[in-house]
Amino acid sequence: MTAVGLPGVDVSRETVQTLLDFEMLVRKWTTAINLVSKSTVSEIWQRHISDSAQIFQYFPAGAKNWLDLGSGGGFPGIVVSILARELAPGLRVTLVESDRRKATFLRQAAQQFGLDVVVLDKRIESIPPQAADVLSARALSPLSDLLSHASTHLHPAGVAIFPKGARYNEELAEARSTWDFDVEIKPSCSDPGAAILVIRNIHRAAQA
Template sequence: MTSDSEREFELALNVSRETIERLKVYETLLKKWNPRINLVSSSTLDTIWSRHFLDSAQIFGLVPDFNHWADLGSGGGFPGLVIAILAADRPSPPKVTLVESDLRKSAFLSTVAREIGLNVDVRAERIETIYPLRACVLSARALAPLDKLLEFTDLHLKADGVAVFPKGGQWRAELAEAQTHWEFELATHNSKTESAAAILTIKGVKRV
């Protein structure tokens, strides 16, 4: 049976039936593992498709061309695993790297990738100590303030790459703080899932 939030996802995004089936496998595994390792808040399990899948998927179309996407602090796989699932429909699926230092969560990420057959590299390492990833695209969801995320961007993003950061209602305050320490090109995009939230796309990061 199709849930209301699944229908909302399908209406918001034009994706293949194969993508929907992959996401259903992901949903099943997430609900199976969540009681043991708390991947997401249990209060959001009934709205996975809108609260987590759509919230993650909306950033995919902001970067149409890439061959390596790195997601930092991937946790339960948002947005990184969703990005990998959406990218799997491409004739030559790009590489997606998921960085998650928690060994139990990284094991979950590897399990989902294996079950679905995704081109995913799971790194159970700390963001600060992992060898520079030189990614074309860098993302992180609910990981750290923007100022800290730009430190990670400076370390792991290619010079001509783009960082994509979904941010909640306090994003303007985070932006003002970050601009005291960093120079960068910024574009903002409205969130499909939260009216006060925004998605920041950032290029050309340089420390002031």
């Protein structure tokens, strides 16, 4: 079946139910630690779960290690891991989250749903290179900064997947002043003005 509200992925009712259970867990914890903004609590499925799930369609075959930076409330990292249990068994997802309370939530979610997840409660700058096959980050920082992290933590043959808002063209132009990279711009299924940037071959730009 194609899950309603899960663009780009085809999953079982069991996986949909796990995502619904995760939504309830986010709602419960948000009352204490603000995992998502209060203005979007009533729209967690569309604004956060569905928005996160759509990036999974760009998962490269054979990838074994997915690194998610600034995982926050588990978007997209926990959503990716729930989908991977059915669609990519054997994928390990590493979540980097410096806020200890949010890291505790991520560990709780991973344990509750039996996910193959590692949580690093450290700043991104302090973790060793990860050689990830896939690297993601959602609503974390400007593209130039994300490419710096990707150049450190992504395997040379890996892919970075960054959901971006309506200013993505401006971010691309700014990033190209310091970085060379190949990018595919994919439409966002949750926001007609947004895009998903699928980026490979990241290198520092040659200085003039």
